[in-house]
Amino acid sequence: MSYSEIITADMRLVILRVLEQDASYSHNEYVLQSALGGLGHTISADRLHTELRWLEEQQLITIDNSSGVFVAKLTNRGADAALGRARIDGIARPRPGG
Numbered sequence: 001m002s003y004s005e006i007i008t009a010d011m012r013l014v015i016l017r018v019l020e021q022d023a024s025y026s027h028n029e030y031v032l033q034s035a036l037g038g039l040g041h042t043i044s045a046d047r048l049h050t051e052l053r054w055l056e057e058q059q060l061i062t063i064d065n066s067s068g069v070f071v072a073k074l075t076n077r078g079a080d081a082a083l084g085r086a087r088i089d090g091i092a093r094p095r096p097g098g
Helices: 003-021 029-038 045-057 076-082
Strands: 026-028 061-064 071-074
Touching: 003 026, 003 029, 003 045, 003 061, 003 071, 003 076, 026 029, 029 045, 029 071, 045 061, 045 071, 071 076
Parallel strands: none
Antiparallel strands: 026 071, 061 071
């Protein structure tokens, strides 16, 4: 696995874990971008949209863009990946206890 792939896999896990920790399992793109930056992944809005669309294709999140802002919502499959109950290629596994 290349360095770039490792970073991307971790970024995807962070997105899922941020969503999993929210009471509604949902956040808009601005909150996600800020959370990613706070956790070491400073990325552009375009890159975030790309990763959110990838997660949607994997049926890990749904995206509502009706207001012109991406709002991501975690699916059951996404929660399983966020918590390490499911292994999905392209997403890092959470470390034990963390």
